[in-house]
Amino acid sequence: MAREHLSNDEFFTQLTNLFEHNRTKGHGSVYLTQKRITHTADSDAPSPTKILDDPLWDTHPEHPLPILIRANNNKSSKREGTDRPGTDRDDHDRIKFTTVVQPDQLDAFYVRYADVCKTGMSALKKRDKKKKKKDRKKKKAGEVEKKS
Amino acid sequence: MPDSKSSAEWFEQSSLLLKARPSSTRITSKYTVLKPTASKIRKRQKFYENYPKTTSGPTGSPPPEAAVAAIAVTATFKLKTYDPVSGTCLKYQTTKAAEVGRLVGSLGKLGRHMAALPEVTEDISAPSEQPGTGVATPTVENDAKSGGPAAEQKTGGGGGKKKKKGKK
Numbered sequence: 150m151a152r153e154h155l156s157n158d159e160f161f162t163q164l165t166n167l168f169e170h171n172r173t174k175g176h177g178s179v180y181l182t183q184k185r186i187t188h189t190a191d192s193d194a195p196s197p198t199k200i201l202d203d204p205l206w207d208t209h210p211e212h213p214l215p216i217l218i219r220a221n222n223n224k225s226s227k228r229e230g231t232d233r234p235g236t237d238r239d240d241h242d243r244i245k246f247t248t249v250v251q252p253d254q255l256d257a258f259y260v261r262y263a264d265v266c267k268t269g270m271s272a273l274k275k276r277d278k279k280k281k282k283k284d285r286k287k288k289k290a291g292e293v294e295k296k297s
Numbered sequence: 298m299p300d301s302k303s304s305a306e307w308f309e310q311s312s313l314l315l316k317a318r319p320s321s322t323r324i325t326s327k328y329t330v331l332k333p334t335a336s337k338i339r340k341r342q343k344f345y346e347n348y349p350k351t352t353s354g355p356t357g358s359p360p361p362e363a364a365v366a367a368i369a370v371t372a373t374f375k376l377k378t379y380d381p382v383s384g385t386c387l388k389y390q391t392t393k394a395a396e397v398g399r400l401v402g403s404l405g406k407l408g409r410h411m412a413a414l415p416e417v418t419e420d421i422s423a424p425s426e427q428p429g430t431g432v433a434t435p436t437v438e439n440d441a442k443s444g445g446p447a448a449e450q451k452t453g454g455g456g457g458k459k460k461k462k463g464k465k
Binding site: 179270 | 316317318319320322323324325326327328329330331332370372373374391392393394395397398401402404405407408409411412413414
């Protein structure tokens with residue numbers, strides 16, 4: 150692999166930047182992928198005989214395995230020469246970075262991951278507060294009626 | 298494969314898939330922000346121009362400018378569990394910001410399956426809020442000692458979780 154994995158800390162700063170980039174652009178997607186790393190430098194791939202002996206070897210590996218987390222967005226282009234509406238976009242290259250989470254850091258990683266995602270995905274619908282307020286008013290009105 | 302109706306259903310199916318194929322399954326989450334197309338903007342503008350006429354009441358006309366701005370962007374958060382070997386694909390989609398924290402928490406739980414760590418059965422109350430590193434280290438040792446009992450623990454833990462989910 151030519152590309153280096155980022156450290157977990159660096160990954161989070163980059164991910165925050167990626168969400169911010171998406172927010173300033175006003176549209177676009179952020180992809181986050183997670184999968185197990187089966188082939189690491191210190192543990193080689195299982196031999197074919199081992200797989201034959203136990204076809205379900207991967208359901209109970211000897212040691213916990215690290216996880217690869219990948220984040221990327223899409224390339225966007227100006228779409229020059231087209232008459233289509235919605236051409237108010239700029240040229241952007243694809244942003245892509247990865248990190249490896251060791252099993253013993255998994256829980257701490259996901260706590261931070263959830264925080265970054267929550268703040269990053271700001272365009273999603275917030276909780277509807279108007280309805281609650283209306284309900285409260287109704288309740289209060291009901292109470293007053295009962296008292297009088 | 299159609300989208301799962303609830304995130305609990307997606308999580309349950311995904312954890313089963315991960316148990317069966319932990320090495321090849323991957324989970325992709327996609328956060329998308331879409332601007333509406335120009336034709337859609339035009340349609341909405343027309344609608345709000347006619348809006349005060351259709352509702353004949355003094356209170357039935359909200360400010361159209363604000364309403365247009367509120368629905369200008371559609372953002373979605375999609376989760377997809379895919380196993381390329383068996384071709385299984387499980388999806389869930391939401392537009393609510395309130396769900397993100399919980400969903401990423403369940404991504405973490407599924408990440409434990411991927412890492413071949415045993416499930417955390419005790420701190421179900423708020424695993425996404427509290428770092429459970431202290432809990433993780435002893436369980437890792439158990440898993441490293443022997444594969445058999447660890448696998449049994451996993452299935453047992455899964456059953457317990459399902460029951461608790463049902464109660465809620």
